[in-house]
Amino acid sequence: MNQHRKWAAVLSLIGMGFGQIYNRQMIKGLMLFIVHLSGIAVTMAAPKAIWGLVTLGEQADHLEKVGKLYVNVRGDHSIFLMIEGIIIILALLIWFAIYIANVKDAYNVGNMREQGLAAPRFSDTLQYLGGVKFPQMIITLPILLVIFFTVMPIFFMILLAFTNYSAPNYLPPAKLVSWIGLEGFKDIFTIKAWNQTFFGVAFWTLVWTICATLTTFAGGFAAALMVQKKGIRFKGFWRTLFIIPYAIPQFISLLIMRNMFNGQFGPINQYLAYFGLGGLPWLTDPFWAKFTVIIVNIWIGFPITMLMVIGILSTISKDLYEAAEIDGATPVQQFGNITFPSVMLSFGPLLVMSFAGNINNFNLIYLLTNGNPANPNYQSAGSTDILITWLYKLTMDSGKYNFASIIGIFIFIIVASFAVTNVRRTKAFKEEDDYR
């Protein structure tokens, strides 16, 4: 009795593909061996990657005396080291997973041979991958893309929260960044100027999110009811008309709105003056700026709600209304007992999702007010800034990357907990082994 499985497993542990070649699976073995060679290159880079991640560099750009002159010598760039470190470690993990699969495979095929079966040929392997393993094969590419373009950056961002990466004293390449643990979290909650901004902005984010979600929902619902009302003609025309705010690219319509609400020259105040009313400081007064942001958001957001509610309304059985009418129910009663509950049943989860979306409604605030008017009590934030725009300003304008990361993590925890609890309840996510 040949101990094929032991030999195959040991050989493939020594070098990827060796066990497969031993099992007479030449093509598979050679392909795995090529993967092994590329893995060696990654492994060679690993010590430097780990050194980079642990130390974040030891010597920043500095002047060095060469002969009689001082020249600028390139030092370590902490942020590059950090990202390269994360990339190498991710690549290593992936390679390691392949390695384990390789040993397992060699063992299994060896086992088959011990039982007197022939090792699968390469064409059999391909068929197996395209058949039983089809889902895993097909999903590999999307997952790899997500790992390198989303997961890697997220790791980077989380790590940043534990460093002192910030202007003006810890900005590579002139200076090094170092790990400071939870110091940043402590600072943002204990230094008065910062925690005042944090709680102020967080509170307005909450108010904004609630108002924005409810007003667009109410607006879209009302529009849908009007369009679908019995006896109203040209329904298609009205619907097309109301899609326009949704169809115009958001960044264009927001820039347009910013000009329309211009206090001095904008048409809105011009018309108010025409009716003998004084103009309002739409974008320059803290209160009115907040008001304007919400109004403009209704304009932008109501069409989607309207389209969805129209769709839901069309699924409600006409019989219900007829029966209600026979029983003498008033239109208000019909709305309260038939229309509203039916719409809420379908729309409820979407409402939660749009709540989560509004927390991060960057475009609206950034393009319409850019967070202004300025607030003297805040650190690099204005009166209408929400957390996400504050985060943007912290990175792009003031270079406080570590604080921005902390806020990013905070936003994430809130949004994710909303979304996850909500989505887990939905039909698409529950175990749906019985297809409809």
Added chain:
Amino acid sequence: MITSKRKFSMGNLFCYLGLILLGIACVYPALWVVMSSVRPGNALYSETLIPSAFTLEHYRELFDKYPFGQWFLNTFKVAFFTMIFSTVLVTITGYVFSRFRFKGRKKLMLGLLVIGMFPGFMSMIAVYILLMQLQLLDTHLSLILVYSAGAPMGYLYVKSYFDTIPQSLVDAAKIDGAGHLTVFRRIILPLSKPMLVYIALTSFSGGFVDFIFANMVLSTPENQTLAVGLFRIVQGRSATEFTLFAAGCVLVAVPLTLLFVFLQRYLVEGLMAGADKG
């Protein structure tokens, strides 16, 4: 009987009034910008909505001063390929989650969803450095790559659409000897047209309008997209040349707006499929 009929029409009258007011509110900003773009001079302020004289000067200026034609081409290139790759990636992801059961599937689904919730700005720095390492800065390929790589996280919507396709259809085809790819191509895809149009449209417009990440990656003027170019014009001097900005807005907005209006039937169906999650 007469009173009830009368009350009915009164209700409709108010309804029409509301519809007309809402219609004006929807159209007015667009109309105002179109009118501003053909008005002589460069001021934001205007006495009347309809200008006393018309000029196409601002449109010509856009093409003279900026590589506007090139920007159009760039934008269409980026948006088109983003649309193709995003749609393929999100569709196969949704399909796998909808039709197959395998180990770790639920964890993967939840994981992708959660990852998609991270605010993107901090990660932009990391993506920027990754692109630098790949020597892809200032290329359109980098934009297409990054936009498409984010697409699989939007799988949930696609999955819930696929879930509504009866499994019996798939089983029947499998008995006839169809493989996974044949089933996908010949049965699943043709039944998913509204969803596919919706996904394609939103990913196209996503690539079309991004001005933040694209602004970071594209540095040379000839490589810029419309959104980036227009955004830079605005940041430069919108206050002094409002009418020029208005002309730019019209040129950028018209293709997308028309696309959305013409495909609104699919939008309604697509959005409805999204609403069917309760």
